[in-house]
Amino acid sequence: MRSLAALACAALMTVTLPAAGQDYPSKPIRVLVPFAPGGVVDVTARLLTQKMSERLGWSFVVENRPGGNGFIAVTAAAKAAPDGHTLLMAHTGEFAGNPALFPDVPYELERDFKPITMVSDTPMLLVASKDAPFNTFAEVVAAAKEKPGTVGFSSPGNGSINHLAGEWLALQANVKLLHVPYKGGAPAAAAVAAGEVPLGVVAVPAVQTHLRTGRVKVIGLTTAQRTPYDKSWVTAAEGGIPGVDSSNWVGLFAPKGVPDAIVQKLYDEVKATLDNPEVRERFAQAGAVTGGMPPAEFLARIKTDAERYKEVVKKANVKPE
Amino acid sequence: MELLSDFGLGLATALSWQNLLYCFLGVFLGTLVGVLPGLGPVATIAMLLPVTFTLGPAPAMIMLAGIYYGAQYGGSTTAILVNLPGESSSVVTALDGYQMARNGRAGPALGMAAIGSFIAGCIATLVLALFAPPLAEIALKFGPAEYFSMMTLGLVAAVVLASGSVLKAVAMVLLGILLGLVGTDVNSGQQRFTFGVAGLADGISFVALAMGLFGLADVILNLEHNEKRGVFGRIGSLLPSLSDLRKCAGSILRGTALGSVLGILPGGGALLASFAAYTLEKRVAKPPREFGQGDIRGVAAPESANNAGAQTSFIPLLTLGIPSNPTMALLIGALMIQGIQPGPQVMTERPELFWGLIASMLLGNLMLLVLNLPLIGLWVRLLTIPYKFLFNAILIFCAIGTYSVNNSATDIWLLLVFTAVGYVFIKLHCEPAPLVLGFILGPMMEENLRRALRISLGDPTVLVTRPLSAAFLVLSVLLLITMIAPSIRAKREAALQE
Amino acid sequence: MKPLSRDVLAGLLFAGAGIGFVIMSRNYNFGAGTRMGPGMFPTLVGSLLALLGAVIALRGLRSDAGTPDRFHLRPFVLVLLAIAVFTILVEPLGLFITTLLTVAVAALADRELSKRAAAVTAVVLAIGSCVVFVTLLGLQLAIWPSFFG
Numbered sequence: 001m002r003s004l005a006a007l008a009c010a011a012l013m014t015v016t017l018p019a020a021g022q023d024y025p026s027k028p029i030r031v032l033v034p035f036a037p038g039g040v041v042d043v044t045a046r047l048l049t050q051k052m053s054e055r056l057g058w059s060f061v062v063e064n065r066p067g068g069n070g071f072i073a074v075t076a077a078a079k080a081a082p083d084g085h086t087l088l089m090a091h092t093g094e095f096a097g098n099p100a101l102f103p104d105v106p107y108e109l110e111r112d113f114k115p116i117t118m119v120s121d122t123p124m125l126l127v128a129s130k131d132a133p134f135n136t137f138a139e140v141v142a143a144a145k146e147k148p149g150t151v152g153f154s155s156p157g158n159g160s161i162n163h164l165a166g167e168w169l170a171l172q173a174n175v176k177l178l179h180v181p182y183k184g185g186a187p188a189a190a191a192v193a194a195g196e197v198p199l200g201v202v203a204v205p206a207v208q209t210h211l212r213t214g215r216v217k218v219i220g221l222t223t224a225q226r227t228p229y230d231k232s233w234v235t236a237a238e239g240g241i242p243g244v245d246s247s248n249w250v251g252l253f254a255p256k257g258v259p260d261a262i263v264q265k266l267y268d269e270v271k272a273t274l275d276n277p278e279v280r281e282r283f284a285q286a287g288a289v290t291g292g293m294p295p296a297e298f299l300a301r302i303k304t305d306a307e308r309y310k311e312v313v314k315k316a317n318v319k320p321e
Numbered sequence: 322m323e324l325l326s327d328f329g330l331g332l333a334t335a336l337s338w339q340n341l342l343y344c345f346l347g348v349f350l351g352t353l354v355g356v357l358p359g360l361g362p363v364a365t366i367a368m369l370l371p372v373t374f375t376l377g378p379a380p381a382m383i384m385l386a387g388i389y390y391g392a393q394y395g396g397s398t399t400a401i402l403v404n405l406p407g408e409s410s411s412v413v414t415a416l417d418g419y420q421m422a423r424n425g426r427a428g429p430a431l432g433m434a435a436i437g438s439f440i441a442g443c444i445a446t447l448v449l450a451l452f453a454p455p456l457a458e459i460a461l462k463f464g465p466a467e468y469f470s471m472m473t474l475g476l477v478a479a480v481v482l483a484s485g486s487v488l489k490a491v492a493m494v495l496l497g498i499l500l501g502l503v504g505t506d507v508n509s510g511q512q513r514f515t516f517g518v519a520g521l522a523d524g525i526s527f528v529a530l531a532m533g534l535f536g537l538a539d540v541i542l543n544l545e546h547n548e549k550r551g552v553f554g555r556i557g558s559l560l561p562s563l564s565d566l567r568k569c570a571g572s573i574l575r576g577t578a579l580g581s582v583l584g585i586l587p588g589g590g591a592l593l594a595s596f597a598a599y600t601l602e603k604r605v606a607k608p609p610r611e612f613g614q615g616d617i618r619g620v621a622a623p624e625s626a627n628n629a630g631a632q633t634s635f636i637p638l639l640t641l642g643i644p645s646n647p648t649m650a651l652l653i654g655a656l657m658i659q660g661i662q663p664g665p666q667v668m669t670e671r672p673e674l675f676w677g678l679i680a681s682m683l684l685g686n687l688m689l690l691v692l693n694l695p696l697i698g699l700w701v702r703l704l705t706i707p708y709k710f711l712f713n714a715i716l717i718f719c720a721i722g723t724y725s726v727n728n729s730a731t732d733i734w735l736l737l738v739f740t741a742v743g744y745v746f747i748k749l750h751c752e753p754a755p756l757v758l759g760f761i762l763g764p765m766m767e768e769n770l771r772r773a774l775r776i777s778l779g780d781p782t783v784l785v786t787r788p789l790s791a792a793f794l795v796l797s798v799l800l801l802i803t804m805i806a807p808s809i810r811a812k813r814e815a816a817l818q819e
Numbered sequence: 820m821k822p823l824s825r826d827v828l829a830g831l832l833f834a835g836a837g838i839g840f841v842i843m844s845r846n847y848n849f850g851a852g853t854r855m856g857p858g859m860f861p862t863l864v865g866s867l868l869a870l871l872g873a874v875i876a877l878r879g880l881r882s883d884a885g886t887p888d889r890f891h892l893r894p895f896v897l898v899l900l901a902i903a904v905f906t907i908l909v910e911p912l913g914l915f916i917t918t919l920l921t922v923a924v925a926a927l928a929d930r931e932l933s934k935r936a937a938a939v940t941a942v943v944l945a946i947g948s949c950v951v952f953v954t955l956l957g958l959q960l961a962i963w964p965s966f967f968g
Contacts, residue, residue, distance in 0.1 A: 036647055037367035038654035047658055050374050063959060064367065065728065068522035069505070075519075101510075152776055158510035180775055183507055183768070186643045186653070190587070193641070194461040196776060205657060209642040209664030215461075285660050319509070360956065368957055488875050489826075492833045495868040499840045499861060506857040513857055514843055537898065544894035544928050709932040713922050713940050716898065717948055720905045720921070721914070725958045733906040737899055744895055748887045749829040767860040774855055 024262050028059040030086045031252075034073035034094060036066040040185075040205065040286075044120055044250045045089040047282060051273045062089075069159070070094040071106055078112035082257025084266065088113070091250045092161045096305035100313040101159045109306075115298045116252040116266050118291030119274065120283050122203050123223040123247045124165050125233070126153075127189070127216045132198040137173075137220055137239025140199065144175035152178040153199035154188040159318065162188070162201040164309050165222040165246035167316035169201075173241045192216050203248060204229060204287025222246045229287045245308075249291065251298060267295060328450065331676025335684055340380050344681045347384035348689050351391020352696075358399050358407045358532060358722040362392040366651045370658070378659040379674050383681040385655055386635070389648050390442065390682070393631045394689050397434045397624055398700055402427060403715055405536035407528060407722065410595040410627040412757050415535055416482065417612065417619030424615050427701050428559035433569060433617055434624040435693040436561070441577040441625035442686035445632035448581050450679045454665060456585050456633075457640035465773035466783045468588045470793035472766040475593050477797045478600040479758035480804055484613035487804055490755045497759025498766070500525055507768050508775075520731025529732045530760060532719045533739025534746070534753040540712050541744045559697050561617065569621035572602050576622035580629030587637040587645040589765050591630035596758050598626030632682060639675065640665045823879075825887040830876025837869030894928045901925035913961040914953060918945035 031049055035041045042064060049060035065073035074094050080086035095109050109115075126140070134140045144151045155163040158181045170177045180197050182188040185206035192200035192207075193215040200207075201222065210216035220234040221227060224245040236244040252270060254263050273279060274292045283290050293301070312318070334340060350369075354360045366385050373381035393410065400411035401418035414434065421430040448456075463471075476494055483490035503514040504524030515521035561569075576598040583590035583597060602622040603612045612619050637643040642663040644650035656663050661671065668675045703711075723736045746753055777783040785791045840861050850856025901924040908917040919941045926937035952958045 036650065037363065037370070038644070038647070038650035038652070043654045043657050046370055046374075046654075050371055050658075061959075062367075062371075063728075066523065067727070068519050069510075071522070072519055150778060158508060178775065178778075180772060181508055182772075184644075184650075186650075187588070190461065190641060190643045191464075194464065196464045205662065206642075208662045209640075209666075212664060212666055282658075282660055285662070286657060354956070357951075357956075360952075360958075364958075365956075486826075486875075488871065488878070489829060492829075492868060492871045492875060495864055495871065496833065496836055498864050499836070499868065502861050502864075508855075509848070509857045511847060511857045513847060513861065514840070537902070541891070541894045541898050541928075544898070545891040709929045709936070710940050712929065713925050714944055716901060716925050717905075717918055717921060717944050720902060720909075721948055721952050721958070721960070724909065725952070725960070728959055730906055730910060733902065733909075737902040737906065740902065741895070741899055745832075748890055749825045749832070750888075751829055763864075770860070771855045779851075779854075 024084055024265060025058055027085055028061050029084070030061050030063050030080075032073045032077045032080075032086065032088050033062055033064050034066060034070035034088075034090060035064065037064050040122070040203070040248070041089055041091050041250050047279070048089075048119055048252075048270065048273060051276060051279050052269060055273055055276075056269060069098060069102070071098075074107050077253065078107045078255055080255050082255045084254060084258045084262035086255065087116070087266070088253040088255075089119070089250060090253060092248050092305060093159075095251075095302050096309050097159065097161055097164060099306055100164075100310040101318065109302060110299075112256050113253045114256055114258060114260075114263050115295050115302065116254055116263055117270055117295060118249050118251045118293055118298050118301070119270070120288040120290055121247050121249040122205075122286070122288040123221050123227050123229075124162055124201055124203055125207060125221060126166075126169065126219040126236070127192055127200050127202060127207055127211075128219055129192050129195040129198055130215050130217055131195060132217075134198075135217065135219070137234075137236060137241050140219060141173045141175055141240070144170070144173070144177055149176040149178055151199065152180045152197040153201055154180050154182055154191045154197040155201050156185040156188050156206075157181050157183065161246065161248050161309075162203070164312050164318065165244070166199075166201040167318055168244050168246055168308075168312045169222065169236060169241055171312060171315055172236070172243050189216070208287075227287065228289070229284065249301075251291070251302075263295065324451070327672055327676050328680065330673055331678075331680035334379055334673045334677030335383065335680035340383050340677065340681060341684070343376070343380040343384040344387050344685050345688055347387020348391035348394075348685045349692065351388040351393075352395040352689065352692060354388070355392035355395020355407070356398045358405045358528075358536070358718050360722055360725060361408060361528075362389045362648045363651060364725060365392070366648060366655070370651070370655055373655055374658060378656065378661055378671070379677045381655055381659060382652070382674065382678050383685075385652055386678060386682065387685045389652070390628065390631045390685065391689060393628050394435065394438050394693060397438075397620075398431065401430045401434065401620070402700060402704060403536060403711070404539045405715065405719065406531050409527060409531070409592055409757065409761050410623070410630075412531060412535070412754060413482070413595040413599045413623040414620055414627075416599070416754055417614070417616050420613070420615035421617065421620065422704065425557045426615065426617075427704060428557065428697055429561040429565055429617060430620050431697045431700060432560045432694065433565060433621045435690055435697075436566070437569065437573045437576065437621040437625040438628040439686050439690040440573050441580060441627075441629040442632055442689075443683060444577050445581045445584070445629035446679060446682045446686070449633055449636055449682075450676075453636050453640050453668070456636050457665070460585050460587055460637045460641060460643070462789070463586055463588060464787070465769040465776065466787050466790040467793070468586075468769040469766055469773055470784060470790040470797070471586075471593075472589070472762045472769070474793045474797040474800070475596060475762055476759060476766070477800050477804075479596060479755045479762075481600045481603050482596065482754040482758065483752040485750055485752060489751050493751055493753065493756040494759035497756035497761075498763030500530070500756070501760040501763035502767065504764075507764075508771050518731060520727075520729045523727075524764070525760075526723065526726060526729070526732040526735055527760070528726050529723045529735035530739050531757060532723060533736045533741075534743035534756070536715060536719055537736065537740040538743025538747055538753075540715055541740070542747055543708060544712065559701060560694070565617050569618055572598075572606065572618040572622040573625045575601060575605070576625030577629045580626030581633045583626070584630030584633030584645075585636050587634070587641070587643040588769070589645075589762070591627075591634045591645055592761055594626040594630035595623035598622040635678075638663055639667060639678075823886070825885060826879025826882075827876045828879075828887060830872045830874070830879055832872070833875060834869045834872030837865045837867070837872055840865035841869065897924060897928035901928075909960070911964060913963040913965070914949050915945050915962050916964065918948055
């Protein structure tokens with residue numbers, strides 16, 4: 001019944017498509033978010049759509065469809081009418097993490113979607129509690145070599161990009177760490193602050209508070225490049241663990257059938273919004289860098305990430321079970 | 322005296338006409354969505370987030386916080402009137418509140434809920450103002466072992482929620498735990514007991530479970546007999562009497578104290594507040610016999626605890642940036658959109674925001690009282706609508722409310738299943754409240770147990786070597802003994818008499 | 820034959836549920852020590868429930884706990900049917916028509932409700948819920964069938 005209705009809609013759309021480039025958008029644009037309100041992806045979606053509607057007068061509805069590892073929202077977006085009025089805001093996990101972790105993901109990036117652009121990119125940090133007996137990557141590696149598989153690191157969840165980044169660090173350093181999953185970034189960071197777990201792989205917003213109070217110290221970044229947020233933080237490579245480059249990006253996607261003209265229009269508008277200094281500043285405060293790369297470049301980046309995580313998952317034997 | 326000047330600054334912020342307006346708007350909307358079953362503060366705040374972009378941080382926080390604690394007030398209304406607890410905290414309120422409504426005392430029940438919430442809200446806000454930073458340290462003292470043991474204590478105490486057979490109540494707790502485990506396992510990421518249904522990946526919807534077991538099962542029960550004069554007796558007085566107030570004073574204060582302490586714990590403390598307060602009340606209040614039959618103290622204590630917990634759960638949010646529930650996560654999002662990182666520095670760098678929020682909470686609680694007391698007449702009048710019309714409305718609102726939480730049809734199917742199960746439970750004299758607490762605490766218990774064992778490298782003694790954790794476990798054992806002993810003794814006496 | 824007491828029935832129900840969960844948990848890794856698998860906790864709790872269910876049932880056989888209260892099939896079936904109607908129709912048909920149809924089914928559960936009164940209730944509720952939930956509160960629910968546009 002539902003698909004029949006969708007089919008009818010799609011049929012109607014194809015009739016009106018030629019004019020789509022000009023009178024787009026003709027109604028509010030739904031942006032599906034695979035997370036509950038309040039998370040990084042949700043906040044990013046709301047910030048971007050707010051700034052876009054201020055600039056253009058378009059109206060947006062951010063729709064949260066959390067759960068099922070993002071399958072629910074992504075599948076819904078893939079099946080939506082391809083008229084550009086339903087978009088998807090997703091992060092590294094949905095398109096680079098899930099395909100590596102799960103044997104049957106109900107969607108495929110290139111089959112179901114056209115990437116529009118990356119909106120933001122946030123590096124992750126390896127942090128330690130203030131009393132932990134290590135301050136640098138080398139000291140962490142030494143401690144882990146001494147007692148393999150006992151030095152714990154917290155992450156926002158099993159199979160999260162933070163988890164994979166932690167495993168990636170361990171792989172490259174040729175050590176074994178003990179992964180301790182939490183439910184979200186803030187609890188994972190708090191666990192390090194409280195000294196429950198000596199290490200954590202967390203994003204800047206989750207750990208900012210604890211950095212200021214001095215309960216948590218930064219070992220370094222999981223990315224290949226330093227971050228403008230704090231130029232003193234060293235990268236893993238500089239700390240002696242080469243070959244790790246893991247960050248959490250958030251990007252905007254359109255269903256595959258959306259005409260290129262609309263994708264281009266969306267890209268231009270998103271890019272222009274991201275170039276606004278105020279928007280840049282907002283992202284910078286949360287430790288993120290604004291994106292804005294062209295669709296093809298974004299697609300290439302996702303594919304590289306997917307390859308890398310696939311290898312990490314295989315070598316580190318990470319199981320979603 | 323610095324505190325006084327800080328608070329003065331806060332009052333000045335909160336008393337600006339603009340902020341007063343947003344505070345009122347927040348508590349009004351909160352009450353409204355709290356009253357409507359299923360719709361919670363999360364959905365409302367998410368919807369209003371875009372509006373707050375343009376407001377600036379102080380009015381935005383004042384309004385959003387108002388929605389949050391306003392919804393805590395409103396949530397008890399449907400629980401008392403028609404046995405529809407839309408949130409975990411109001412499950413407990415429904416126990417005695419709904420019985421009061423059936424006895425024609427809906428007015429006093431609603432009034433006491435509002436008064437208790439007001440007193441608790443004010444005291445807890447003062448706690449928040451005076452002790453936020455040192456209390457945040459307590460939150461960090463709670464590791465996985467402590468949470469596990471505290472939840473064990475909570476589950477043992479859950480048995481007290483039922484007034485019938487202890488054994489059946491324990492079985493209901495266990496069944497609740499198992500139902501709570503349905504969905505994606507936090508530690509391994511594996512989906513359990515979902516039968517491949519995508520809508521179950523995040524577990525069984527609490528709203529579907531509670532509305533089915535309580536509200537709709539009760540609708541079927543009420544439809545059994547076509548009573549001419551409706552389900553509810555005559556409507557008595559609208560407000561609690563002086564003797565009611567005197568009777569409840571202790572309950573309100575105890576509830577407030579318990580709620581304030583539990584609210585500080587971000588890992589699920591606030592959830593326990595109303596359950597714990599009810600349990601405590603049933604133990605200390607005399608005579609305890611009327612609990613479950615419409616004792617007004619059974620409304621006053623959990624409502625106070627719940628509201629106190631709602632206020633103090635801002636402590637981990639504002640000082641540590643840890644959200645204790647989805648609503649708080651959303652408030653962090655709202656702050657981040659405003660370009661503010663929650664944390665202790667908010668207090669020093671943005672005093673007008675921190676103290677303005679606190680002052681607005683006091684004002685907001687007052688507004689809620691003023692708003693809610695006159696509304697009681699209106700709510701109570703709803704009960705005079707003949708049941709043949711009312712039950713249709715309950716049914717539709719439940720279905721819409723359940724759907725709206727996740728926009729998921731699976732959730733309404735679950736509502737159907739739990740309505741059926743709830744009706745069978747009624748027929749077998751199995752009370753659902755312990756099941757609900759098991760449902761909420763079960764998964765958190767497992768999560769923390771596994772985490773504790775993982776960090777200790779598989780050594781289970783962490784549960785008893787950490788003093789706080791050990792204390793909780795000892796208390797659990799003692800409580801269990803005092804509960805089971807009388808029933809065994811009673812059996813023996815009965816046997817002897819034969 | 821004497822009907823089974825409600826404690827026996829309840830006990831059997833609990834035991835059945837407990838055993839069911841234990842059996843399903845066998846699909847999940849049990850684990851040990853450091854790494855408690857996803858199967859361990861439900862297996863333990865399920866076994867406990869099964870055991871307790873058996874105890875409740877046995878005690879129910881010995882003592883006379885009373886038979887279950889009478890099960891009224893008519894409101895039971897009709898209320899469930901009404902929810903089912905709502906569930907199946909709300910996404911394709913929108914809130915308005917679904918509410919009408921749901922009330923049409925539910926109204927049968929109350930013999931006192933005349934056809935006319937039921938019709939009025941249905942219309943009032945349909946309008947009311949569309950206005951309150953969709954227009955005022957902005958829930959993401961369609962009012963009209965999607966093929967109306």
